[in-house]
Amino acid sequence: MNDVIKALKERRSIRSFKSEMPSKEDIKQIIEAGLYAASGKGQQAAIILAVTNKELRTKLSQINCTIGGFKEGMDPFYGAPVILIVLANKNWPTHVYDGSLVMDNMMLAAHSLGLGSIWIHRAKETFEKSEYQQLLKDLGVEGEWEGIGNCAIGYIDGGIPRAVARKDNRVFWVE
Numbered sequence: 001m002n003d004v005i006k007a008l009k010e011r012r013s014i015r016s017f018k019s020e021m022p023s024k025e026d027i028k029q030i031i032e033a034g035l036y037a038a039s040g041k042g043q044q045a046a047i048i049l050a051v052t053n054k055e056l057r058t059k060l061s062q063i064n065c066t067i068g069g070f071k072e073g074m075d076p077f078y079g080a081p082v083i084l085i086v087l088a089n090k091n092w093p094t095h096v097y098d099g100s101l102v103m104d105n106m107m108l109a110a111h112s113l114g115l116g117s118i119w120i121h122r123a124k125e126t127f128e129k130s131e132y133q134q135l136l137k138d139l140g141v142e143g144e145w146e147g148i149g150n151c152a153i154g155y156i157d158g159g160i161p162r163a164v165a166r167k168d169n170r171v172f173w174v175e
């Protein structure tokens, strides 16, 4: 098995992170891997909002918790200090697919660097809120953007979980 396939098979969603911030170099490499994802018609219709700011990270956690209807105080990001939010141009037909590939590239890049990651949902609902639309505007991001996913990144607290067995009967050959 080559290294890429090994990483694809060994990456798992991490649900316990240390609070220590990964190096900016590592974060940048993960982001760059995301930017190299395939995209419909090569339009690169997804963008990444890289949040390492503790205050904003806490607010995002709180809003995510509220949207999810979770118990107050629960951190849906499992303590991860870095949240890479993928948003994609609402008016581009493949935007959800494009953004999803960015998410996957980043999770795999994190794994390859020895960091943990997990896709956390509810970015769509978060960025439908006026406060977060305003945040984008304040950052100079014009246009209409849909939140695709929150990629939570950090050092793993504990081990990498084992993959569950793959379900049977998911491949249909025509030879």
Ligand SMILES: Cc1cc2nc3c(=O)[nH]c(=O)nc-3n(C[C@H](O)[C@H](O)[C@H](O)COP(=O)(O)O)c2cc1C
Pocket: 011, 012, 013, 014, 015, 118, 119, 120, 121, 122
């Ligand atoms: C679209 C999507 C949304 C997800 N949202 C969440 C989430 O909000 N919270 C969470 O704990 N895991 C979330 N996950 C992680 C999945 O639960 C996880 O990928 C799945 O259990 C398989 O585990 P694995 O990633 O280790 O293979 C999400 C995954 C995807 C692809």
